[in-house]
Structures are given as C-alpha cells and as structure tokens.
Amino acid sequence: xxxxxxxxxxxxxxxxxxxxxxxxASADVGQTPAIALAMIGIGLAFAAVFLLLGLWxxxxxxxxxxxxxxxxxxxxxxxxxxxxxxxxxxxxxxxLMPASSQPFNFRIAPIPGFVHVAIIAAAGWWISRLAKRRSxxxx
Numbered sequence: 001x002x003x004x005x006x007x008x009x010x011x012x013x014x015x016x017x018x019x020x021x022x023x024x025a026s027a028d029v030g031q032t033p034a035i036a037l038a039m040i041g042i043g044l045a046f047a048a049v050f051l052l053l054g055l056w057x058x059x060x061x062x063x064x065x066x067x068x069x070x071x072x073x074x075x076x077x078x079x080x081x082x083x084x085x086x087x088x089x090x091x092x093x094x095x096l097m098p099a100s101s102q103p104f105n106f107r108i109a110p111i112p113g114f115v116h117v118a119i120i121a122a123a124g125w126w127i128s129r130l131a132k133r134r135s136x137x138x139x
Contacts, residue, residue: 001083003059004019004022004059006054007054007055007058007065008055010051010054010057011054011058011065011069013050014049014053015047015051015067015069015076015117017043017046018073019049019073019080020043021040021043022074022077022113022117023080023082023084023113024039024040025039025040025043025082025112025113025116026081026108026114026116028107028108028109029107029108040092047073051066052065053068063129066128067124067125067127067128067129067130067131070120071121071128073124073126074117074121075121077117077120078114081110081113081114084108084111085113088107091104
C-alpha cells in the first residue's frame with residue numbers, strides 16, 4: 001500500500017514537471033537553439049528523476065503506468081501550450097501587461113511546443129503498448 005501511494009505521488013510529480021517542461025519548450029525569449037535545448041534537457045532530467053523513482057516504487061505493471069503517465073503529461077502540457085499561445089495572441093491580454101515587461105522579448109513558438117508534446121505522447125503510447133505485449137498474467 002505504501003509503495004502504491006509513493007509511486008502515485010512520484011508519477012504525479014514527474015508528470016507535473018514534464019508538463020511544465022513542455023510549456024518551457026514553447027517559450028521563445030530570443031535564446032539560441034543550444035540554450036533552448038539545454039533548458040529542455042534540464043527539465044527532462046528533473047522529470048526523469050521522479051518518473052524513474054515512481055517506476056521503481058510501482059508494485060503493478062510498471063511500464064503501463066509510466067506510459068499512461070507520459071500520455072497524461074502530454075495532454076496537460078499540450079493544453080498549457082495552447083492556453084499560453086491563445087493568451088499571448090490576444091491583443092487585449094497583451095495590453096493588460098505592465099509597460100515594464102514590454103521590452104522583454106517573450107513570444108510563444110507553438111510548433112516546437114506541440115512537436116515536443118507529440119514526442120512525449122508518442123513515447124507514452126509506445127511504452128504502454130510495449131507493456132501490454134510483455135505483460136504476464138499472475139497465476
């Protein structure tokens with residue numbers, strides 16, 4: 001019971017960090033591609049720690065749970081990227097921003113964000129399919 005609770009908490013934390021990392025992947029503040037990839041790598045590393053600990057603590061079908069977690073994180077991350085894109089595309093919203101933040105070059109690049117979401121979702125789907133093929137029914 002404790003392992004199940006620990007694995008759920010760790011999977012939720014990992015998915016939350018992964019969804020936040022997908023939102024960071026869609027942010028464009030004028031950085032170079034190398035810096036953008038470094039940001040993505042650091043975000044993935046933080047999320048991977050919690051996801052791997054959740055995978056280790058899980059008493060059930062570990063790969064299937066990881067796959068579902070990745071798919072759920074991709075859905076939440078995709079909605080966050082979409083929300084950010086809609087908000088920053090609205091001229092009325094940008095007028096509400098303080099004048100001191102206007103020189104800050106913040107734009108949303110939805111294509112890298114949604115490509116990142118699609119990669120995470122495809123990885124989750126692939127892992128859950130792999131788990132279904134390899135599942136052994138207990139006797």
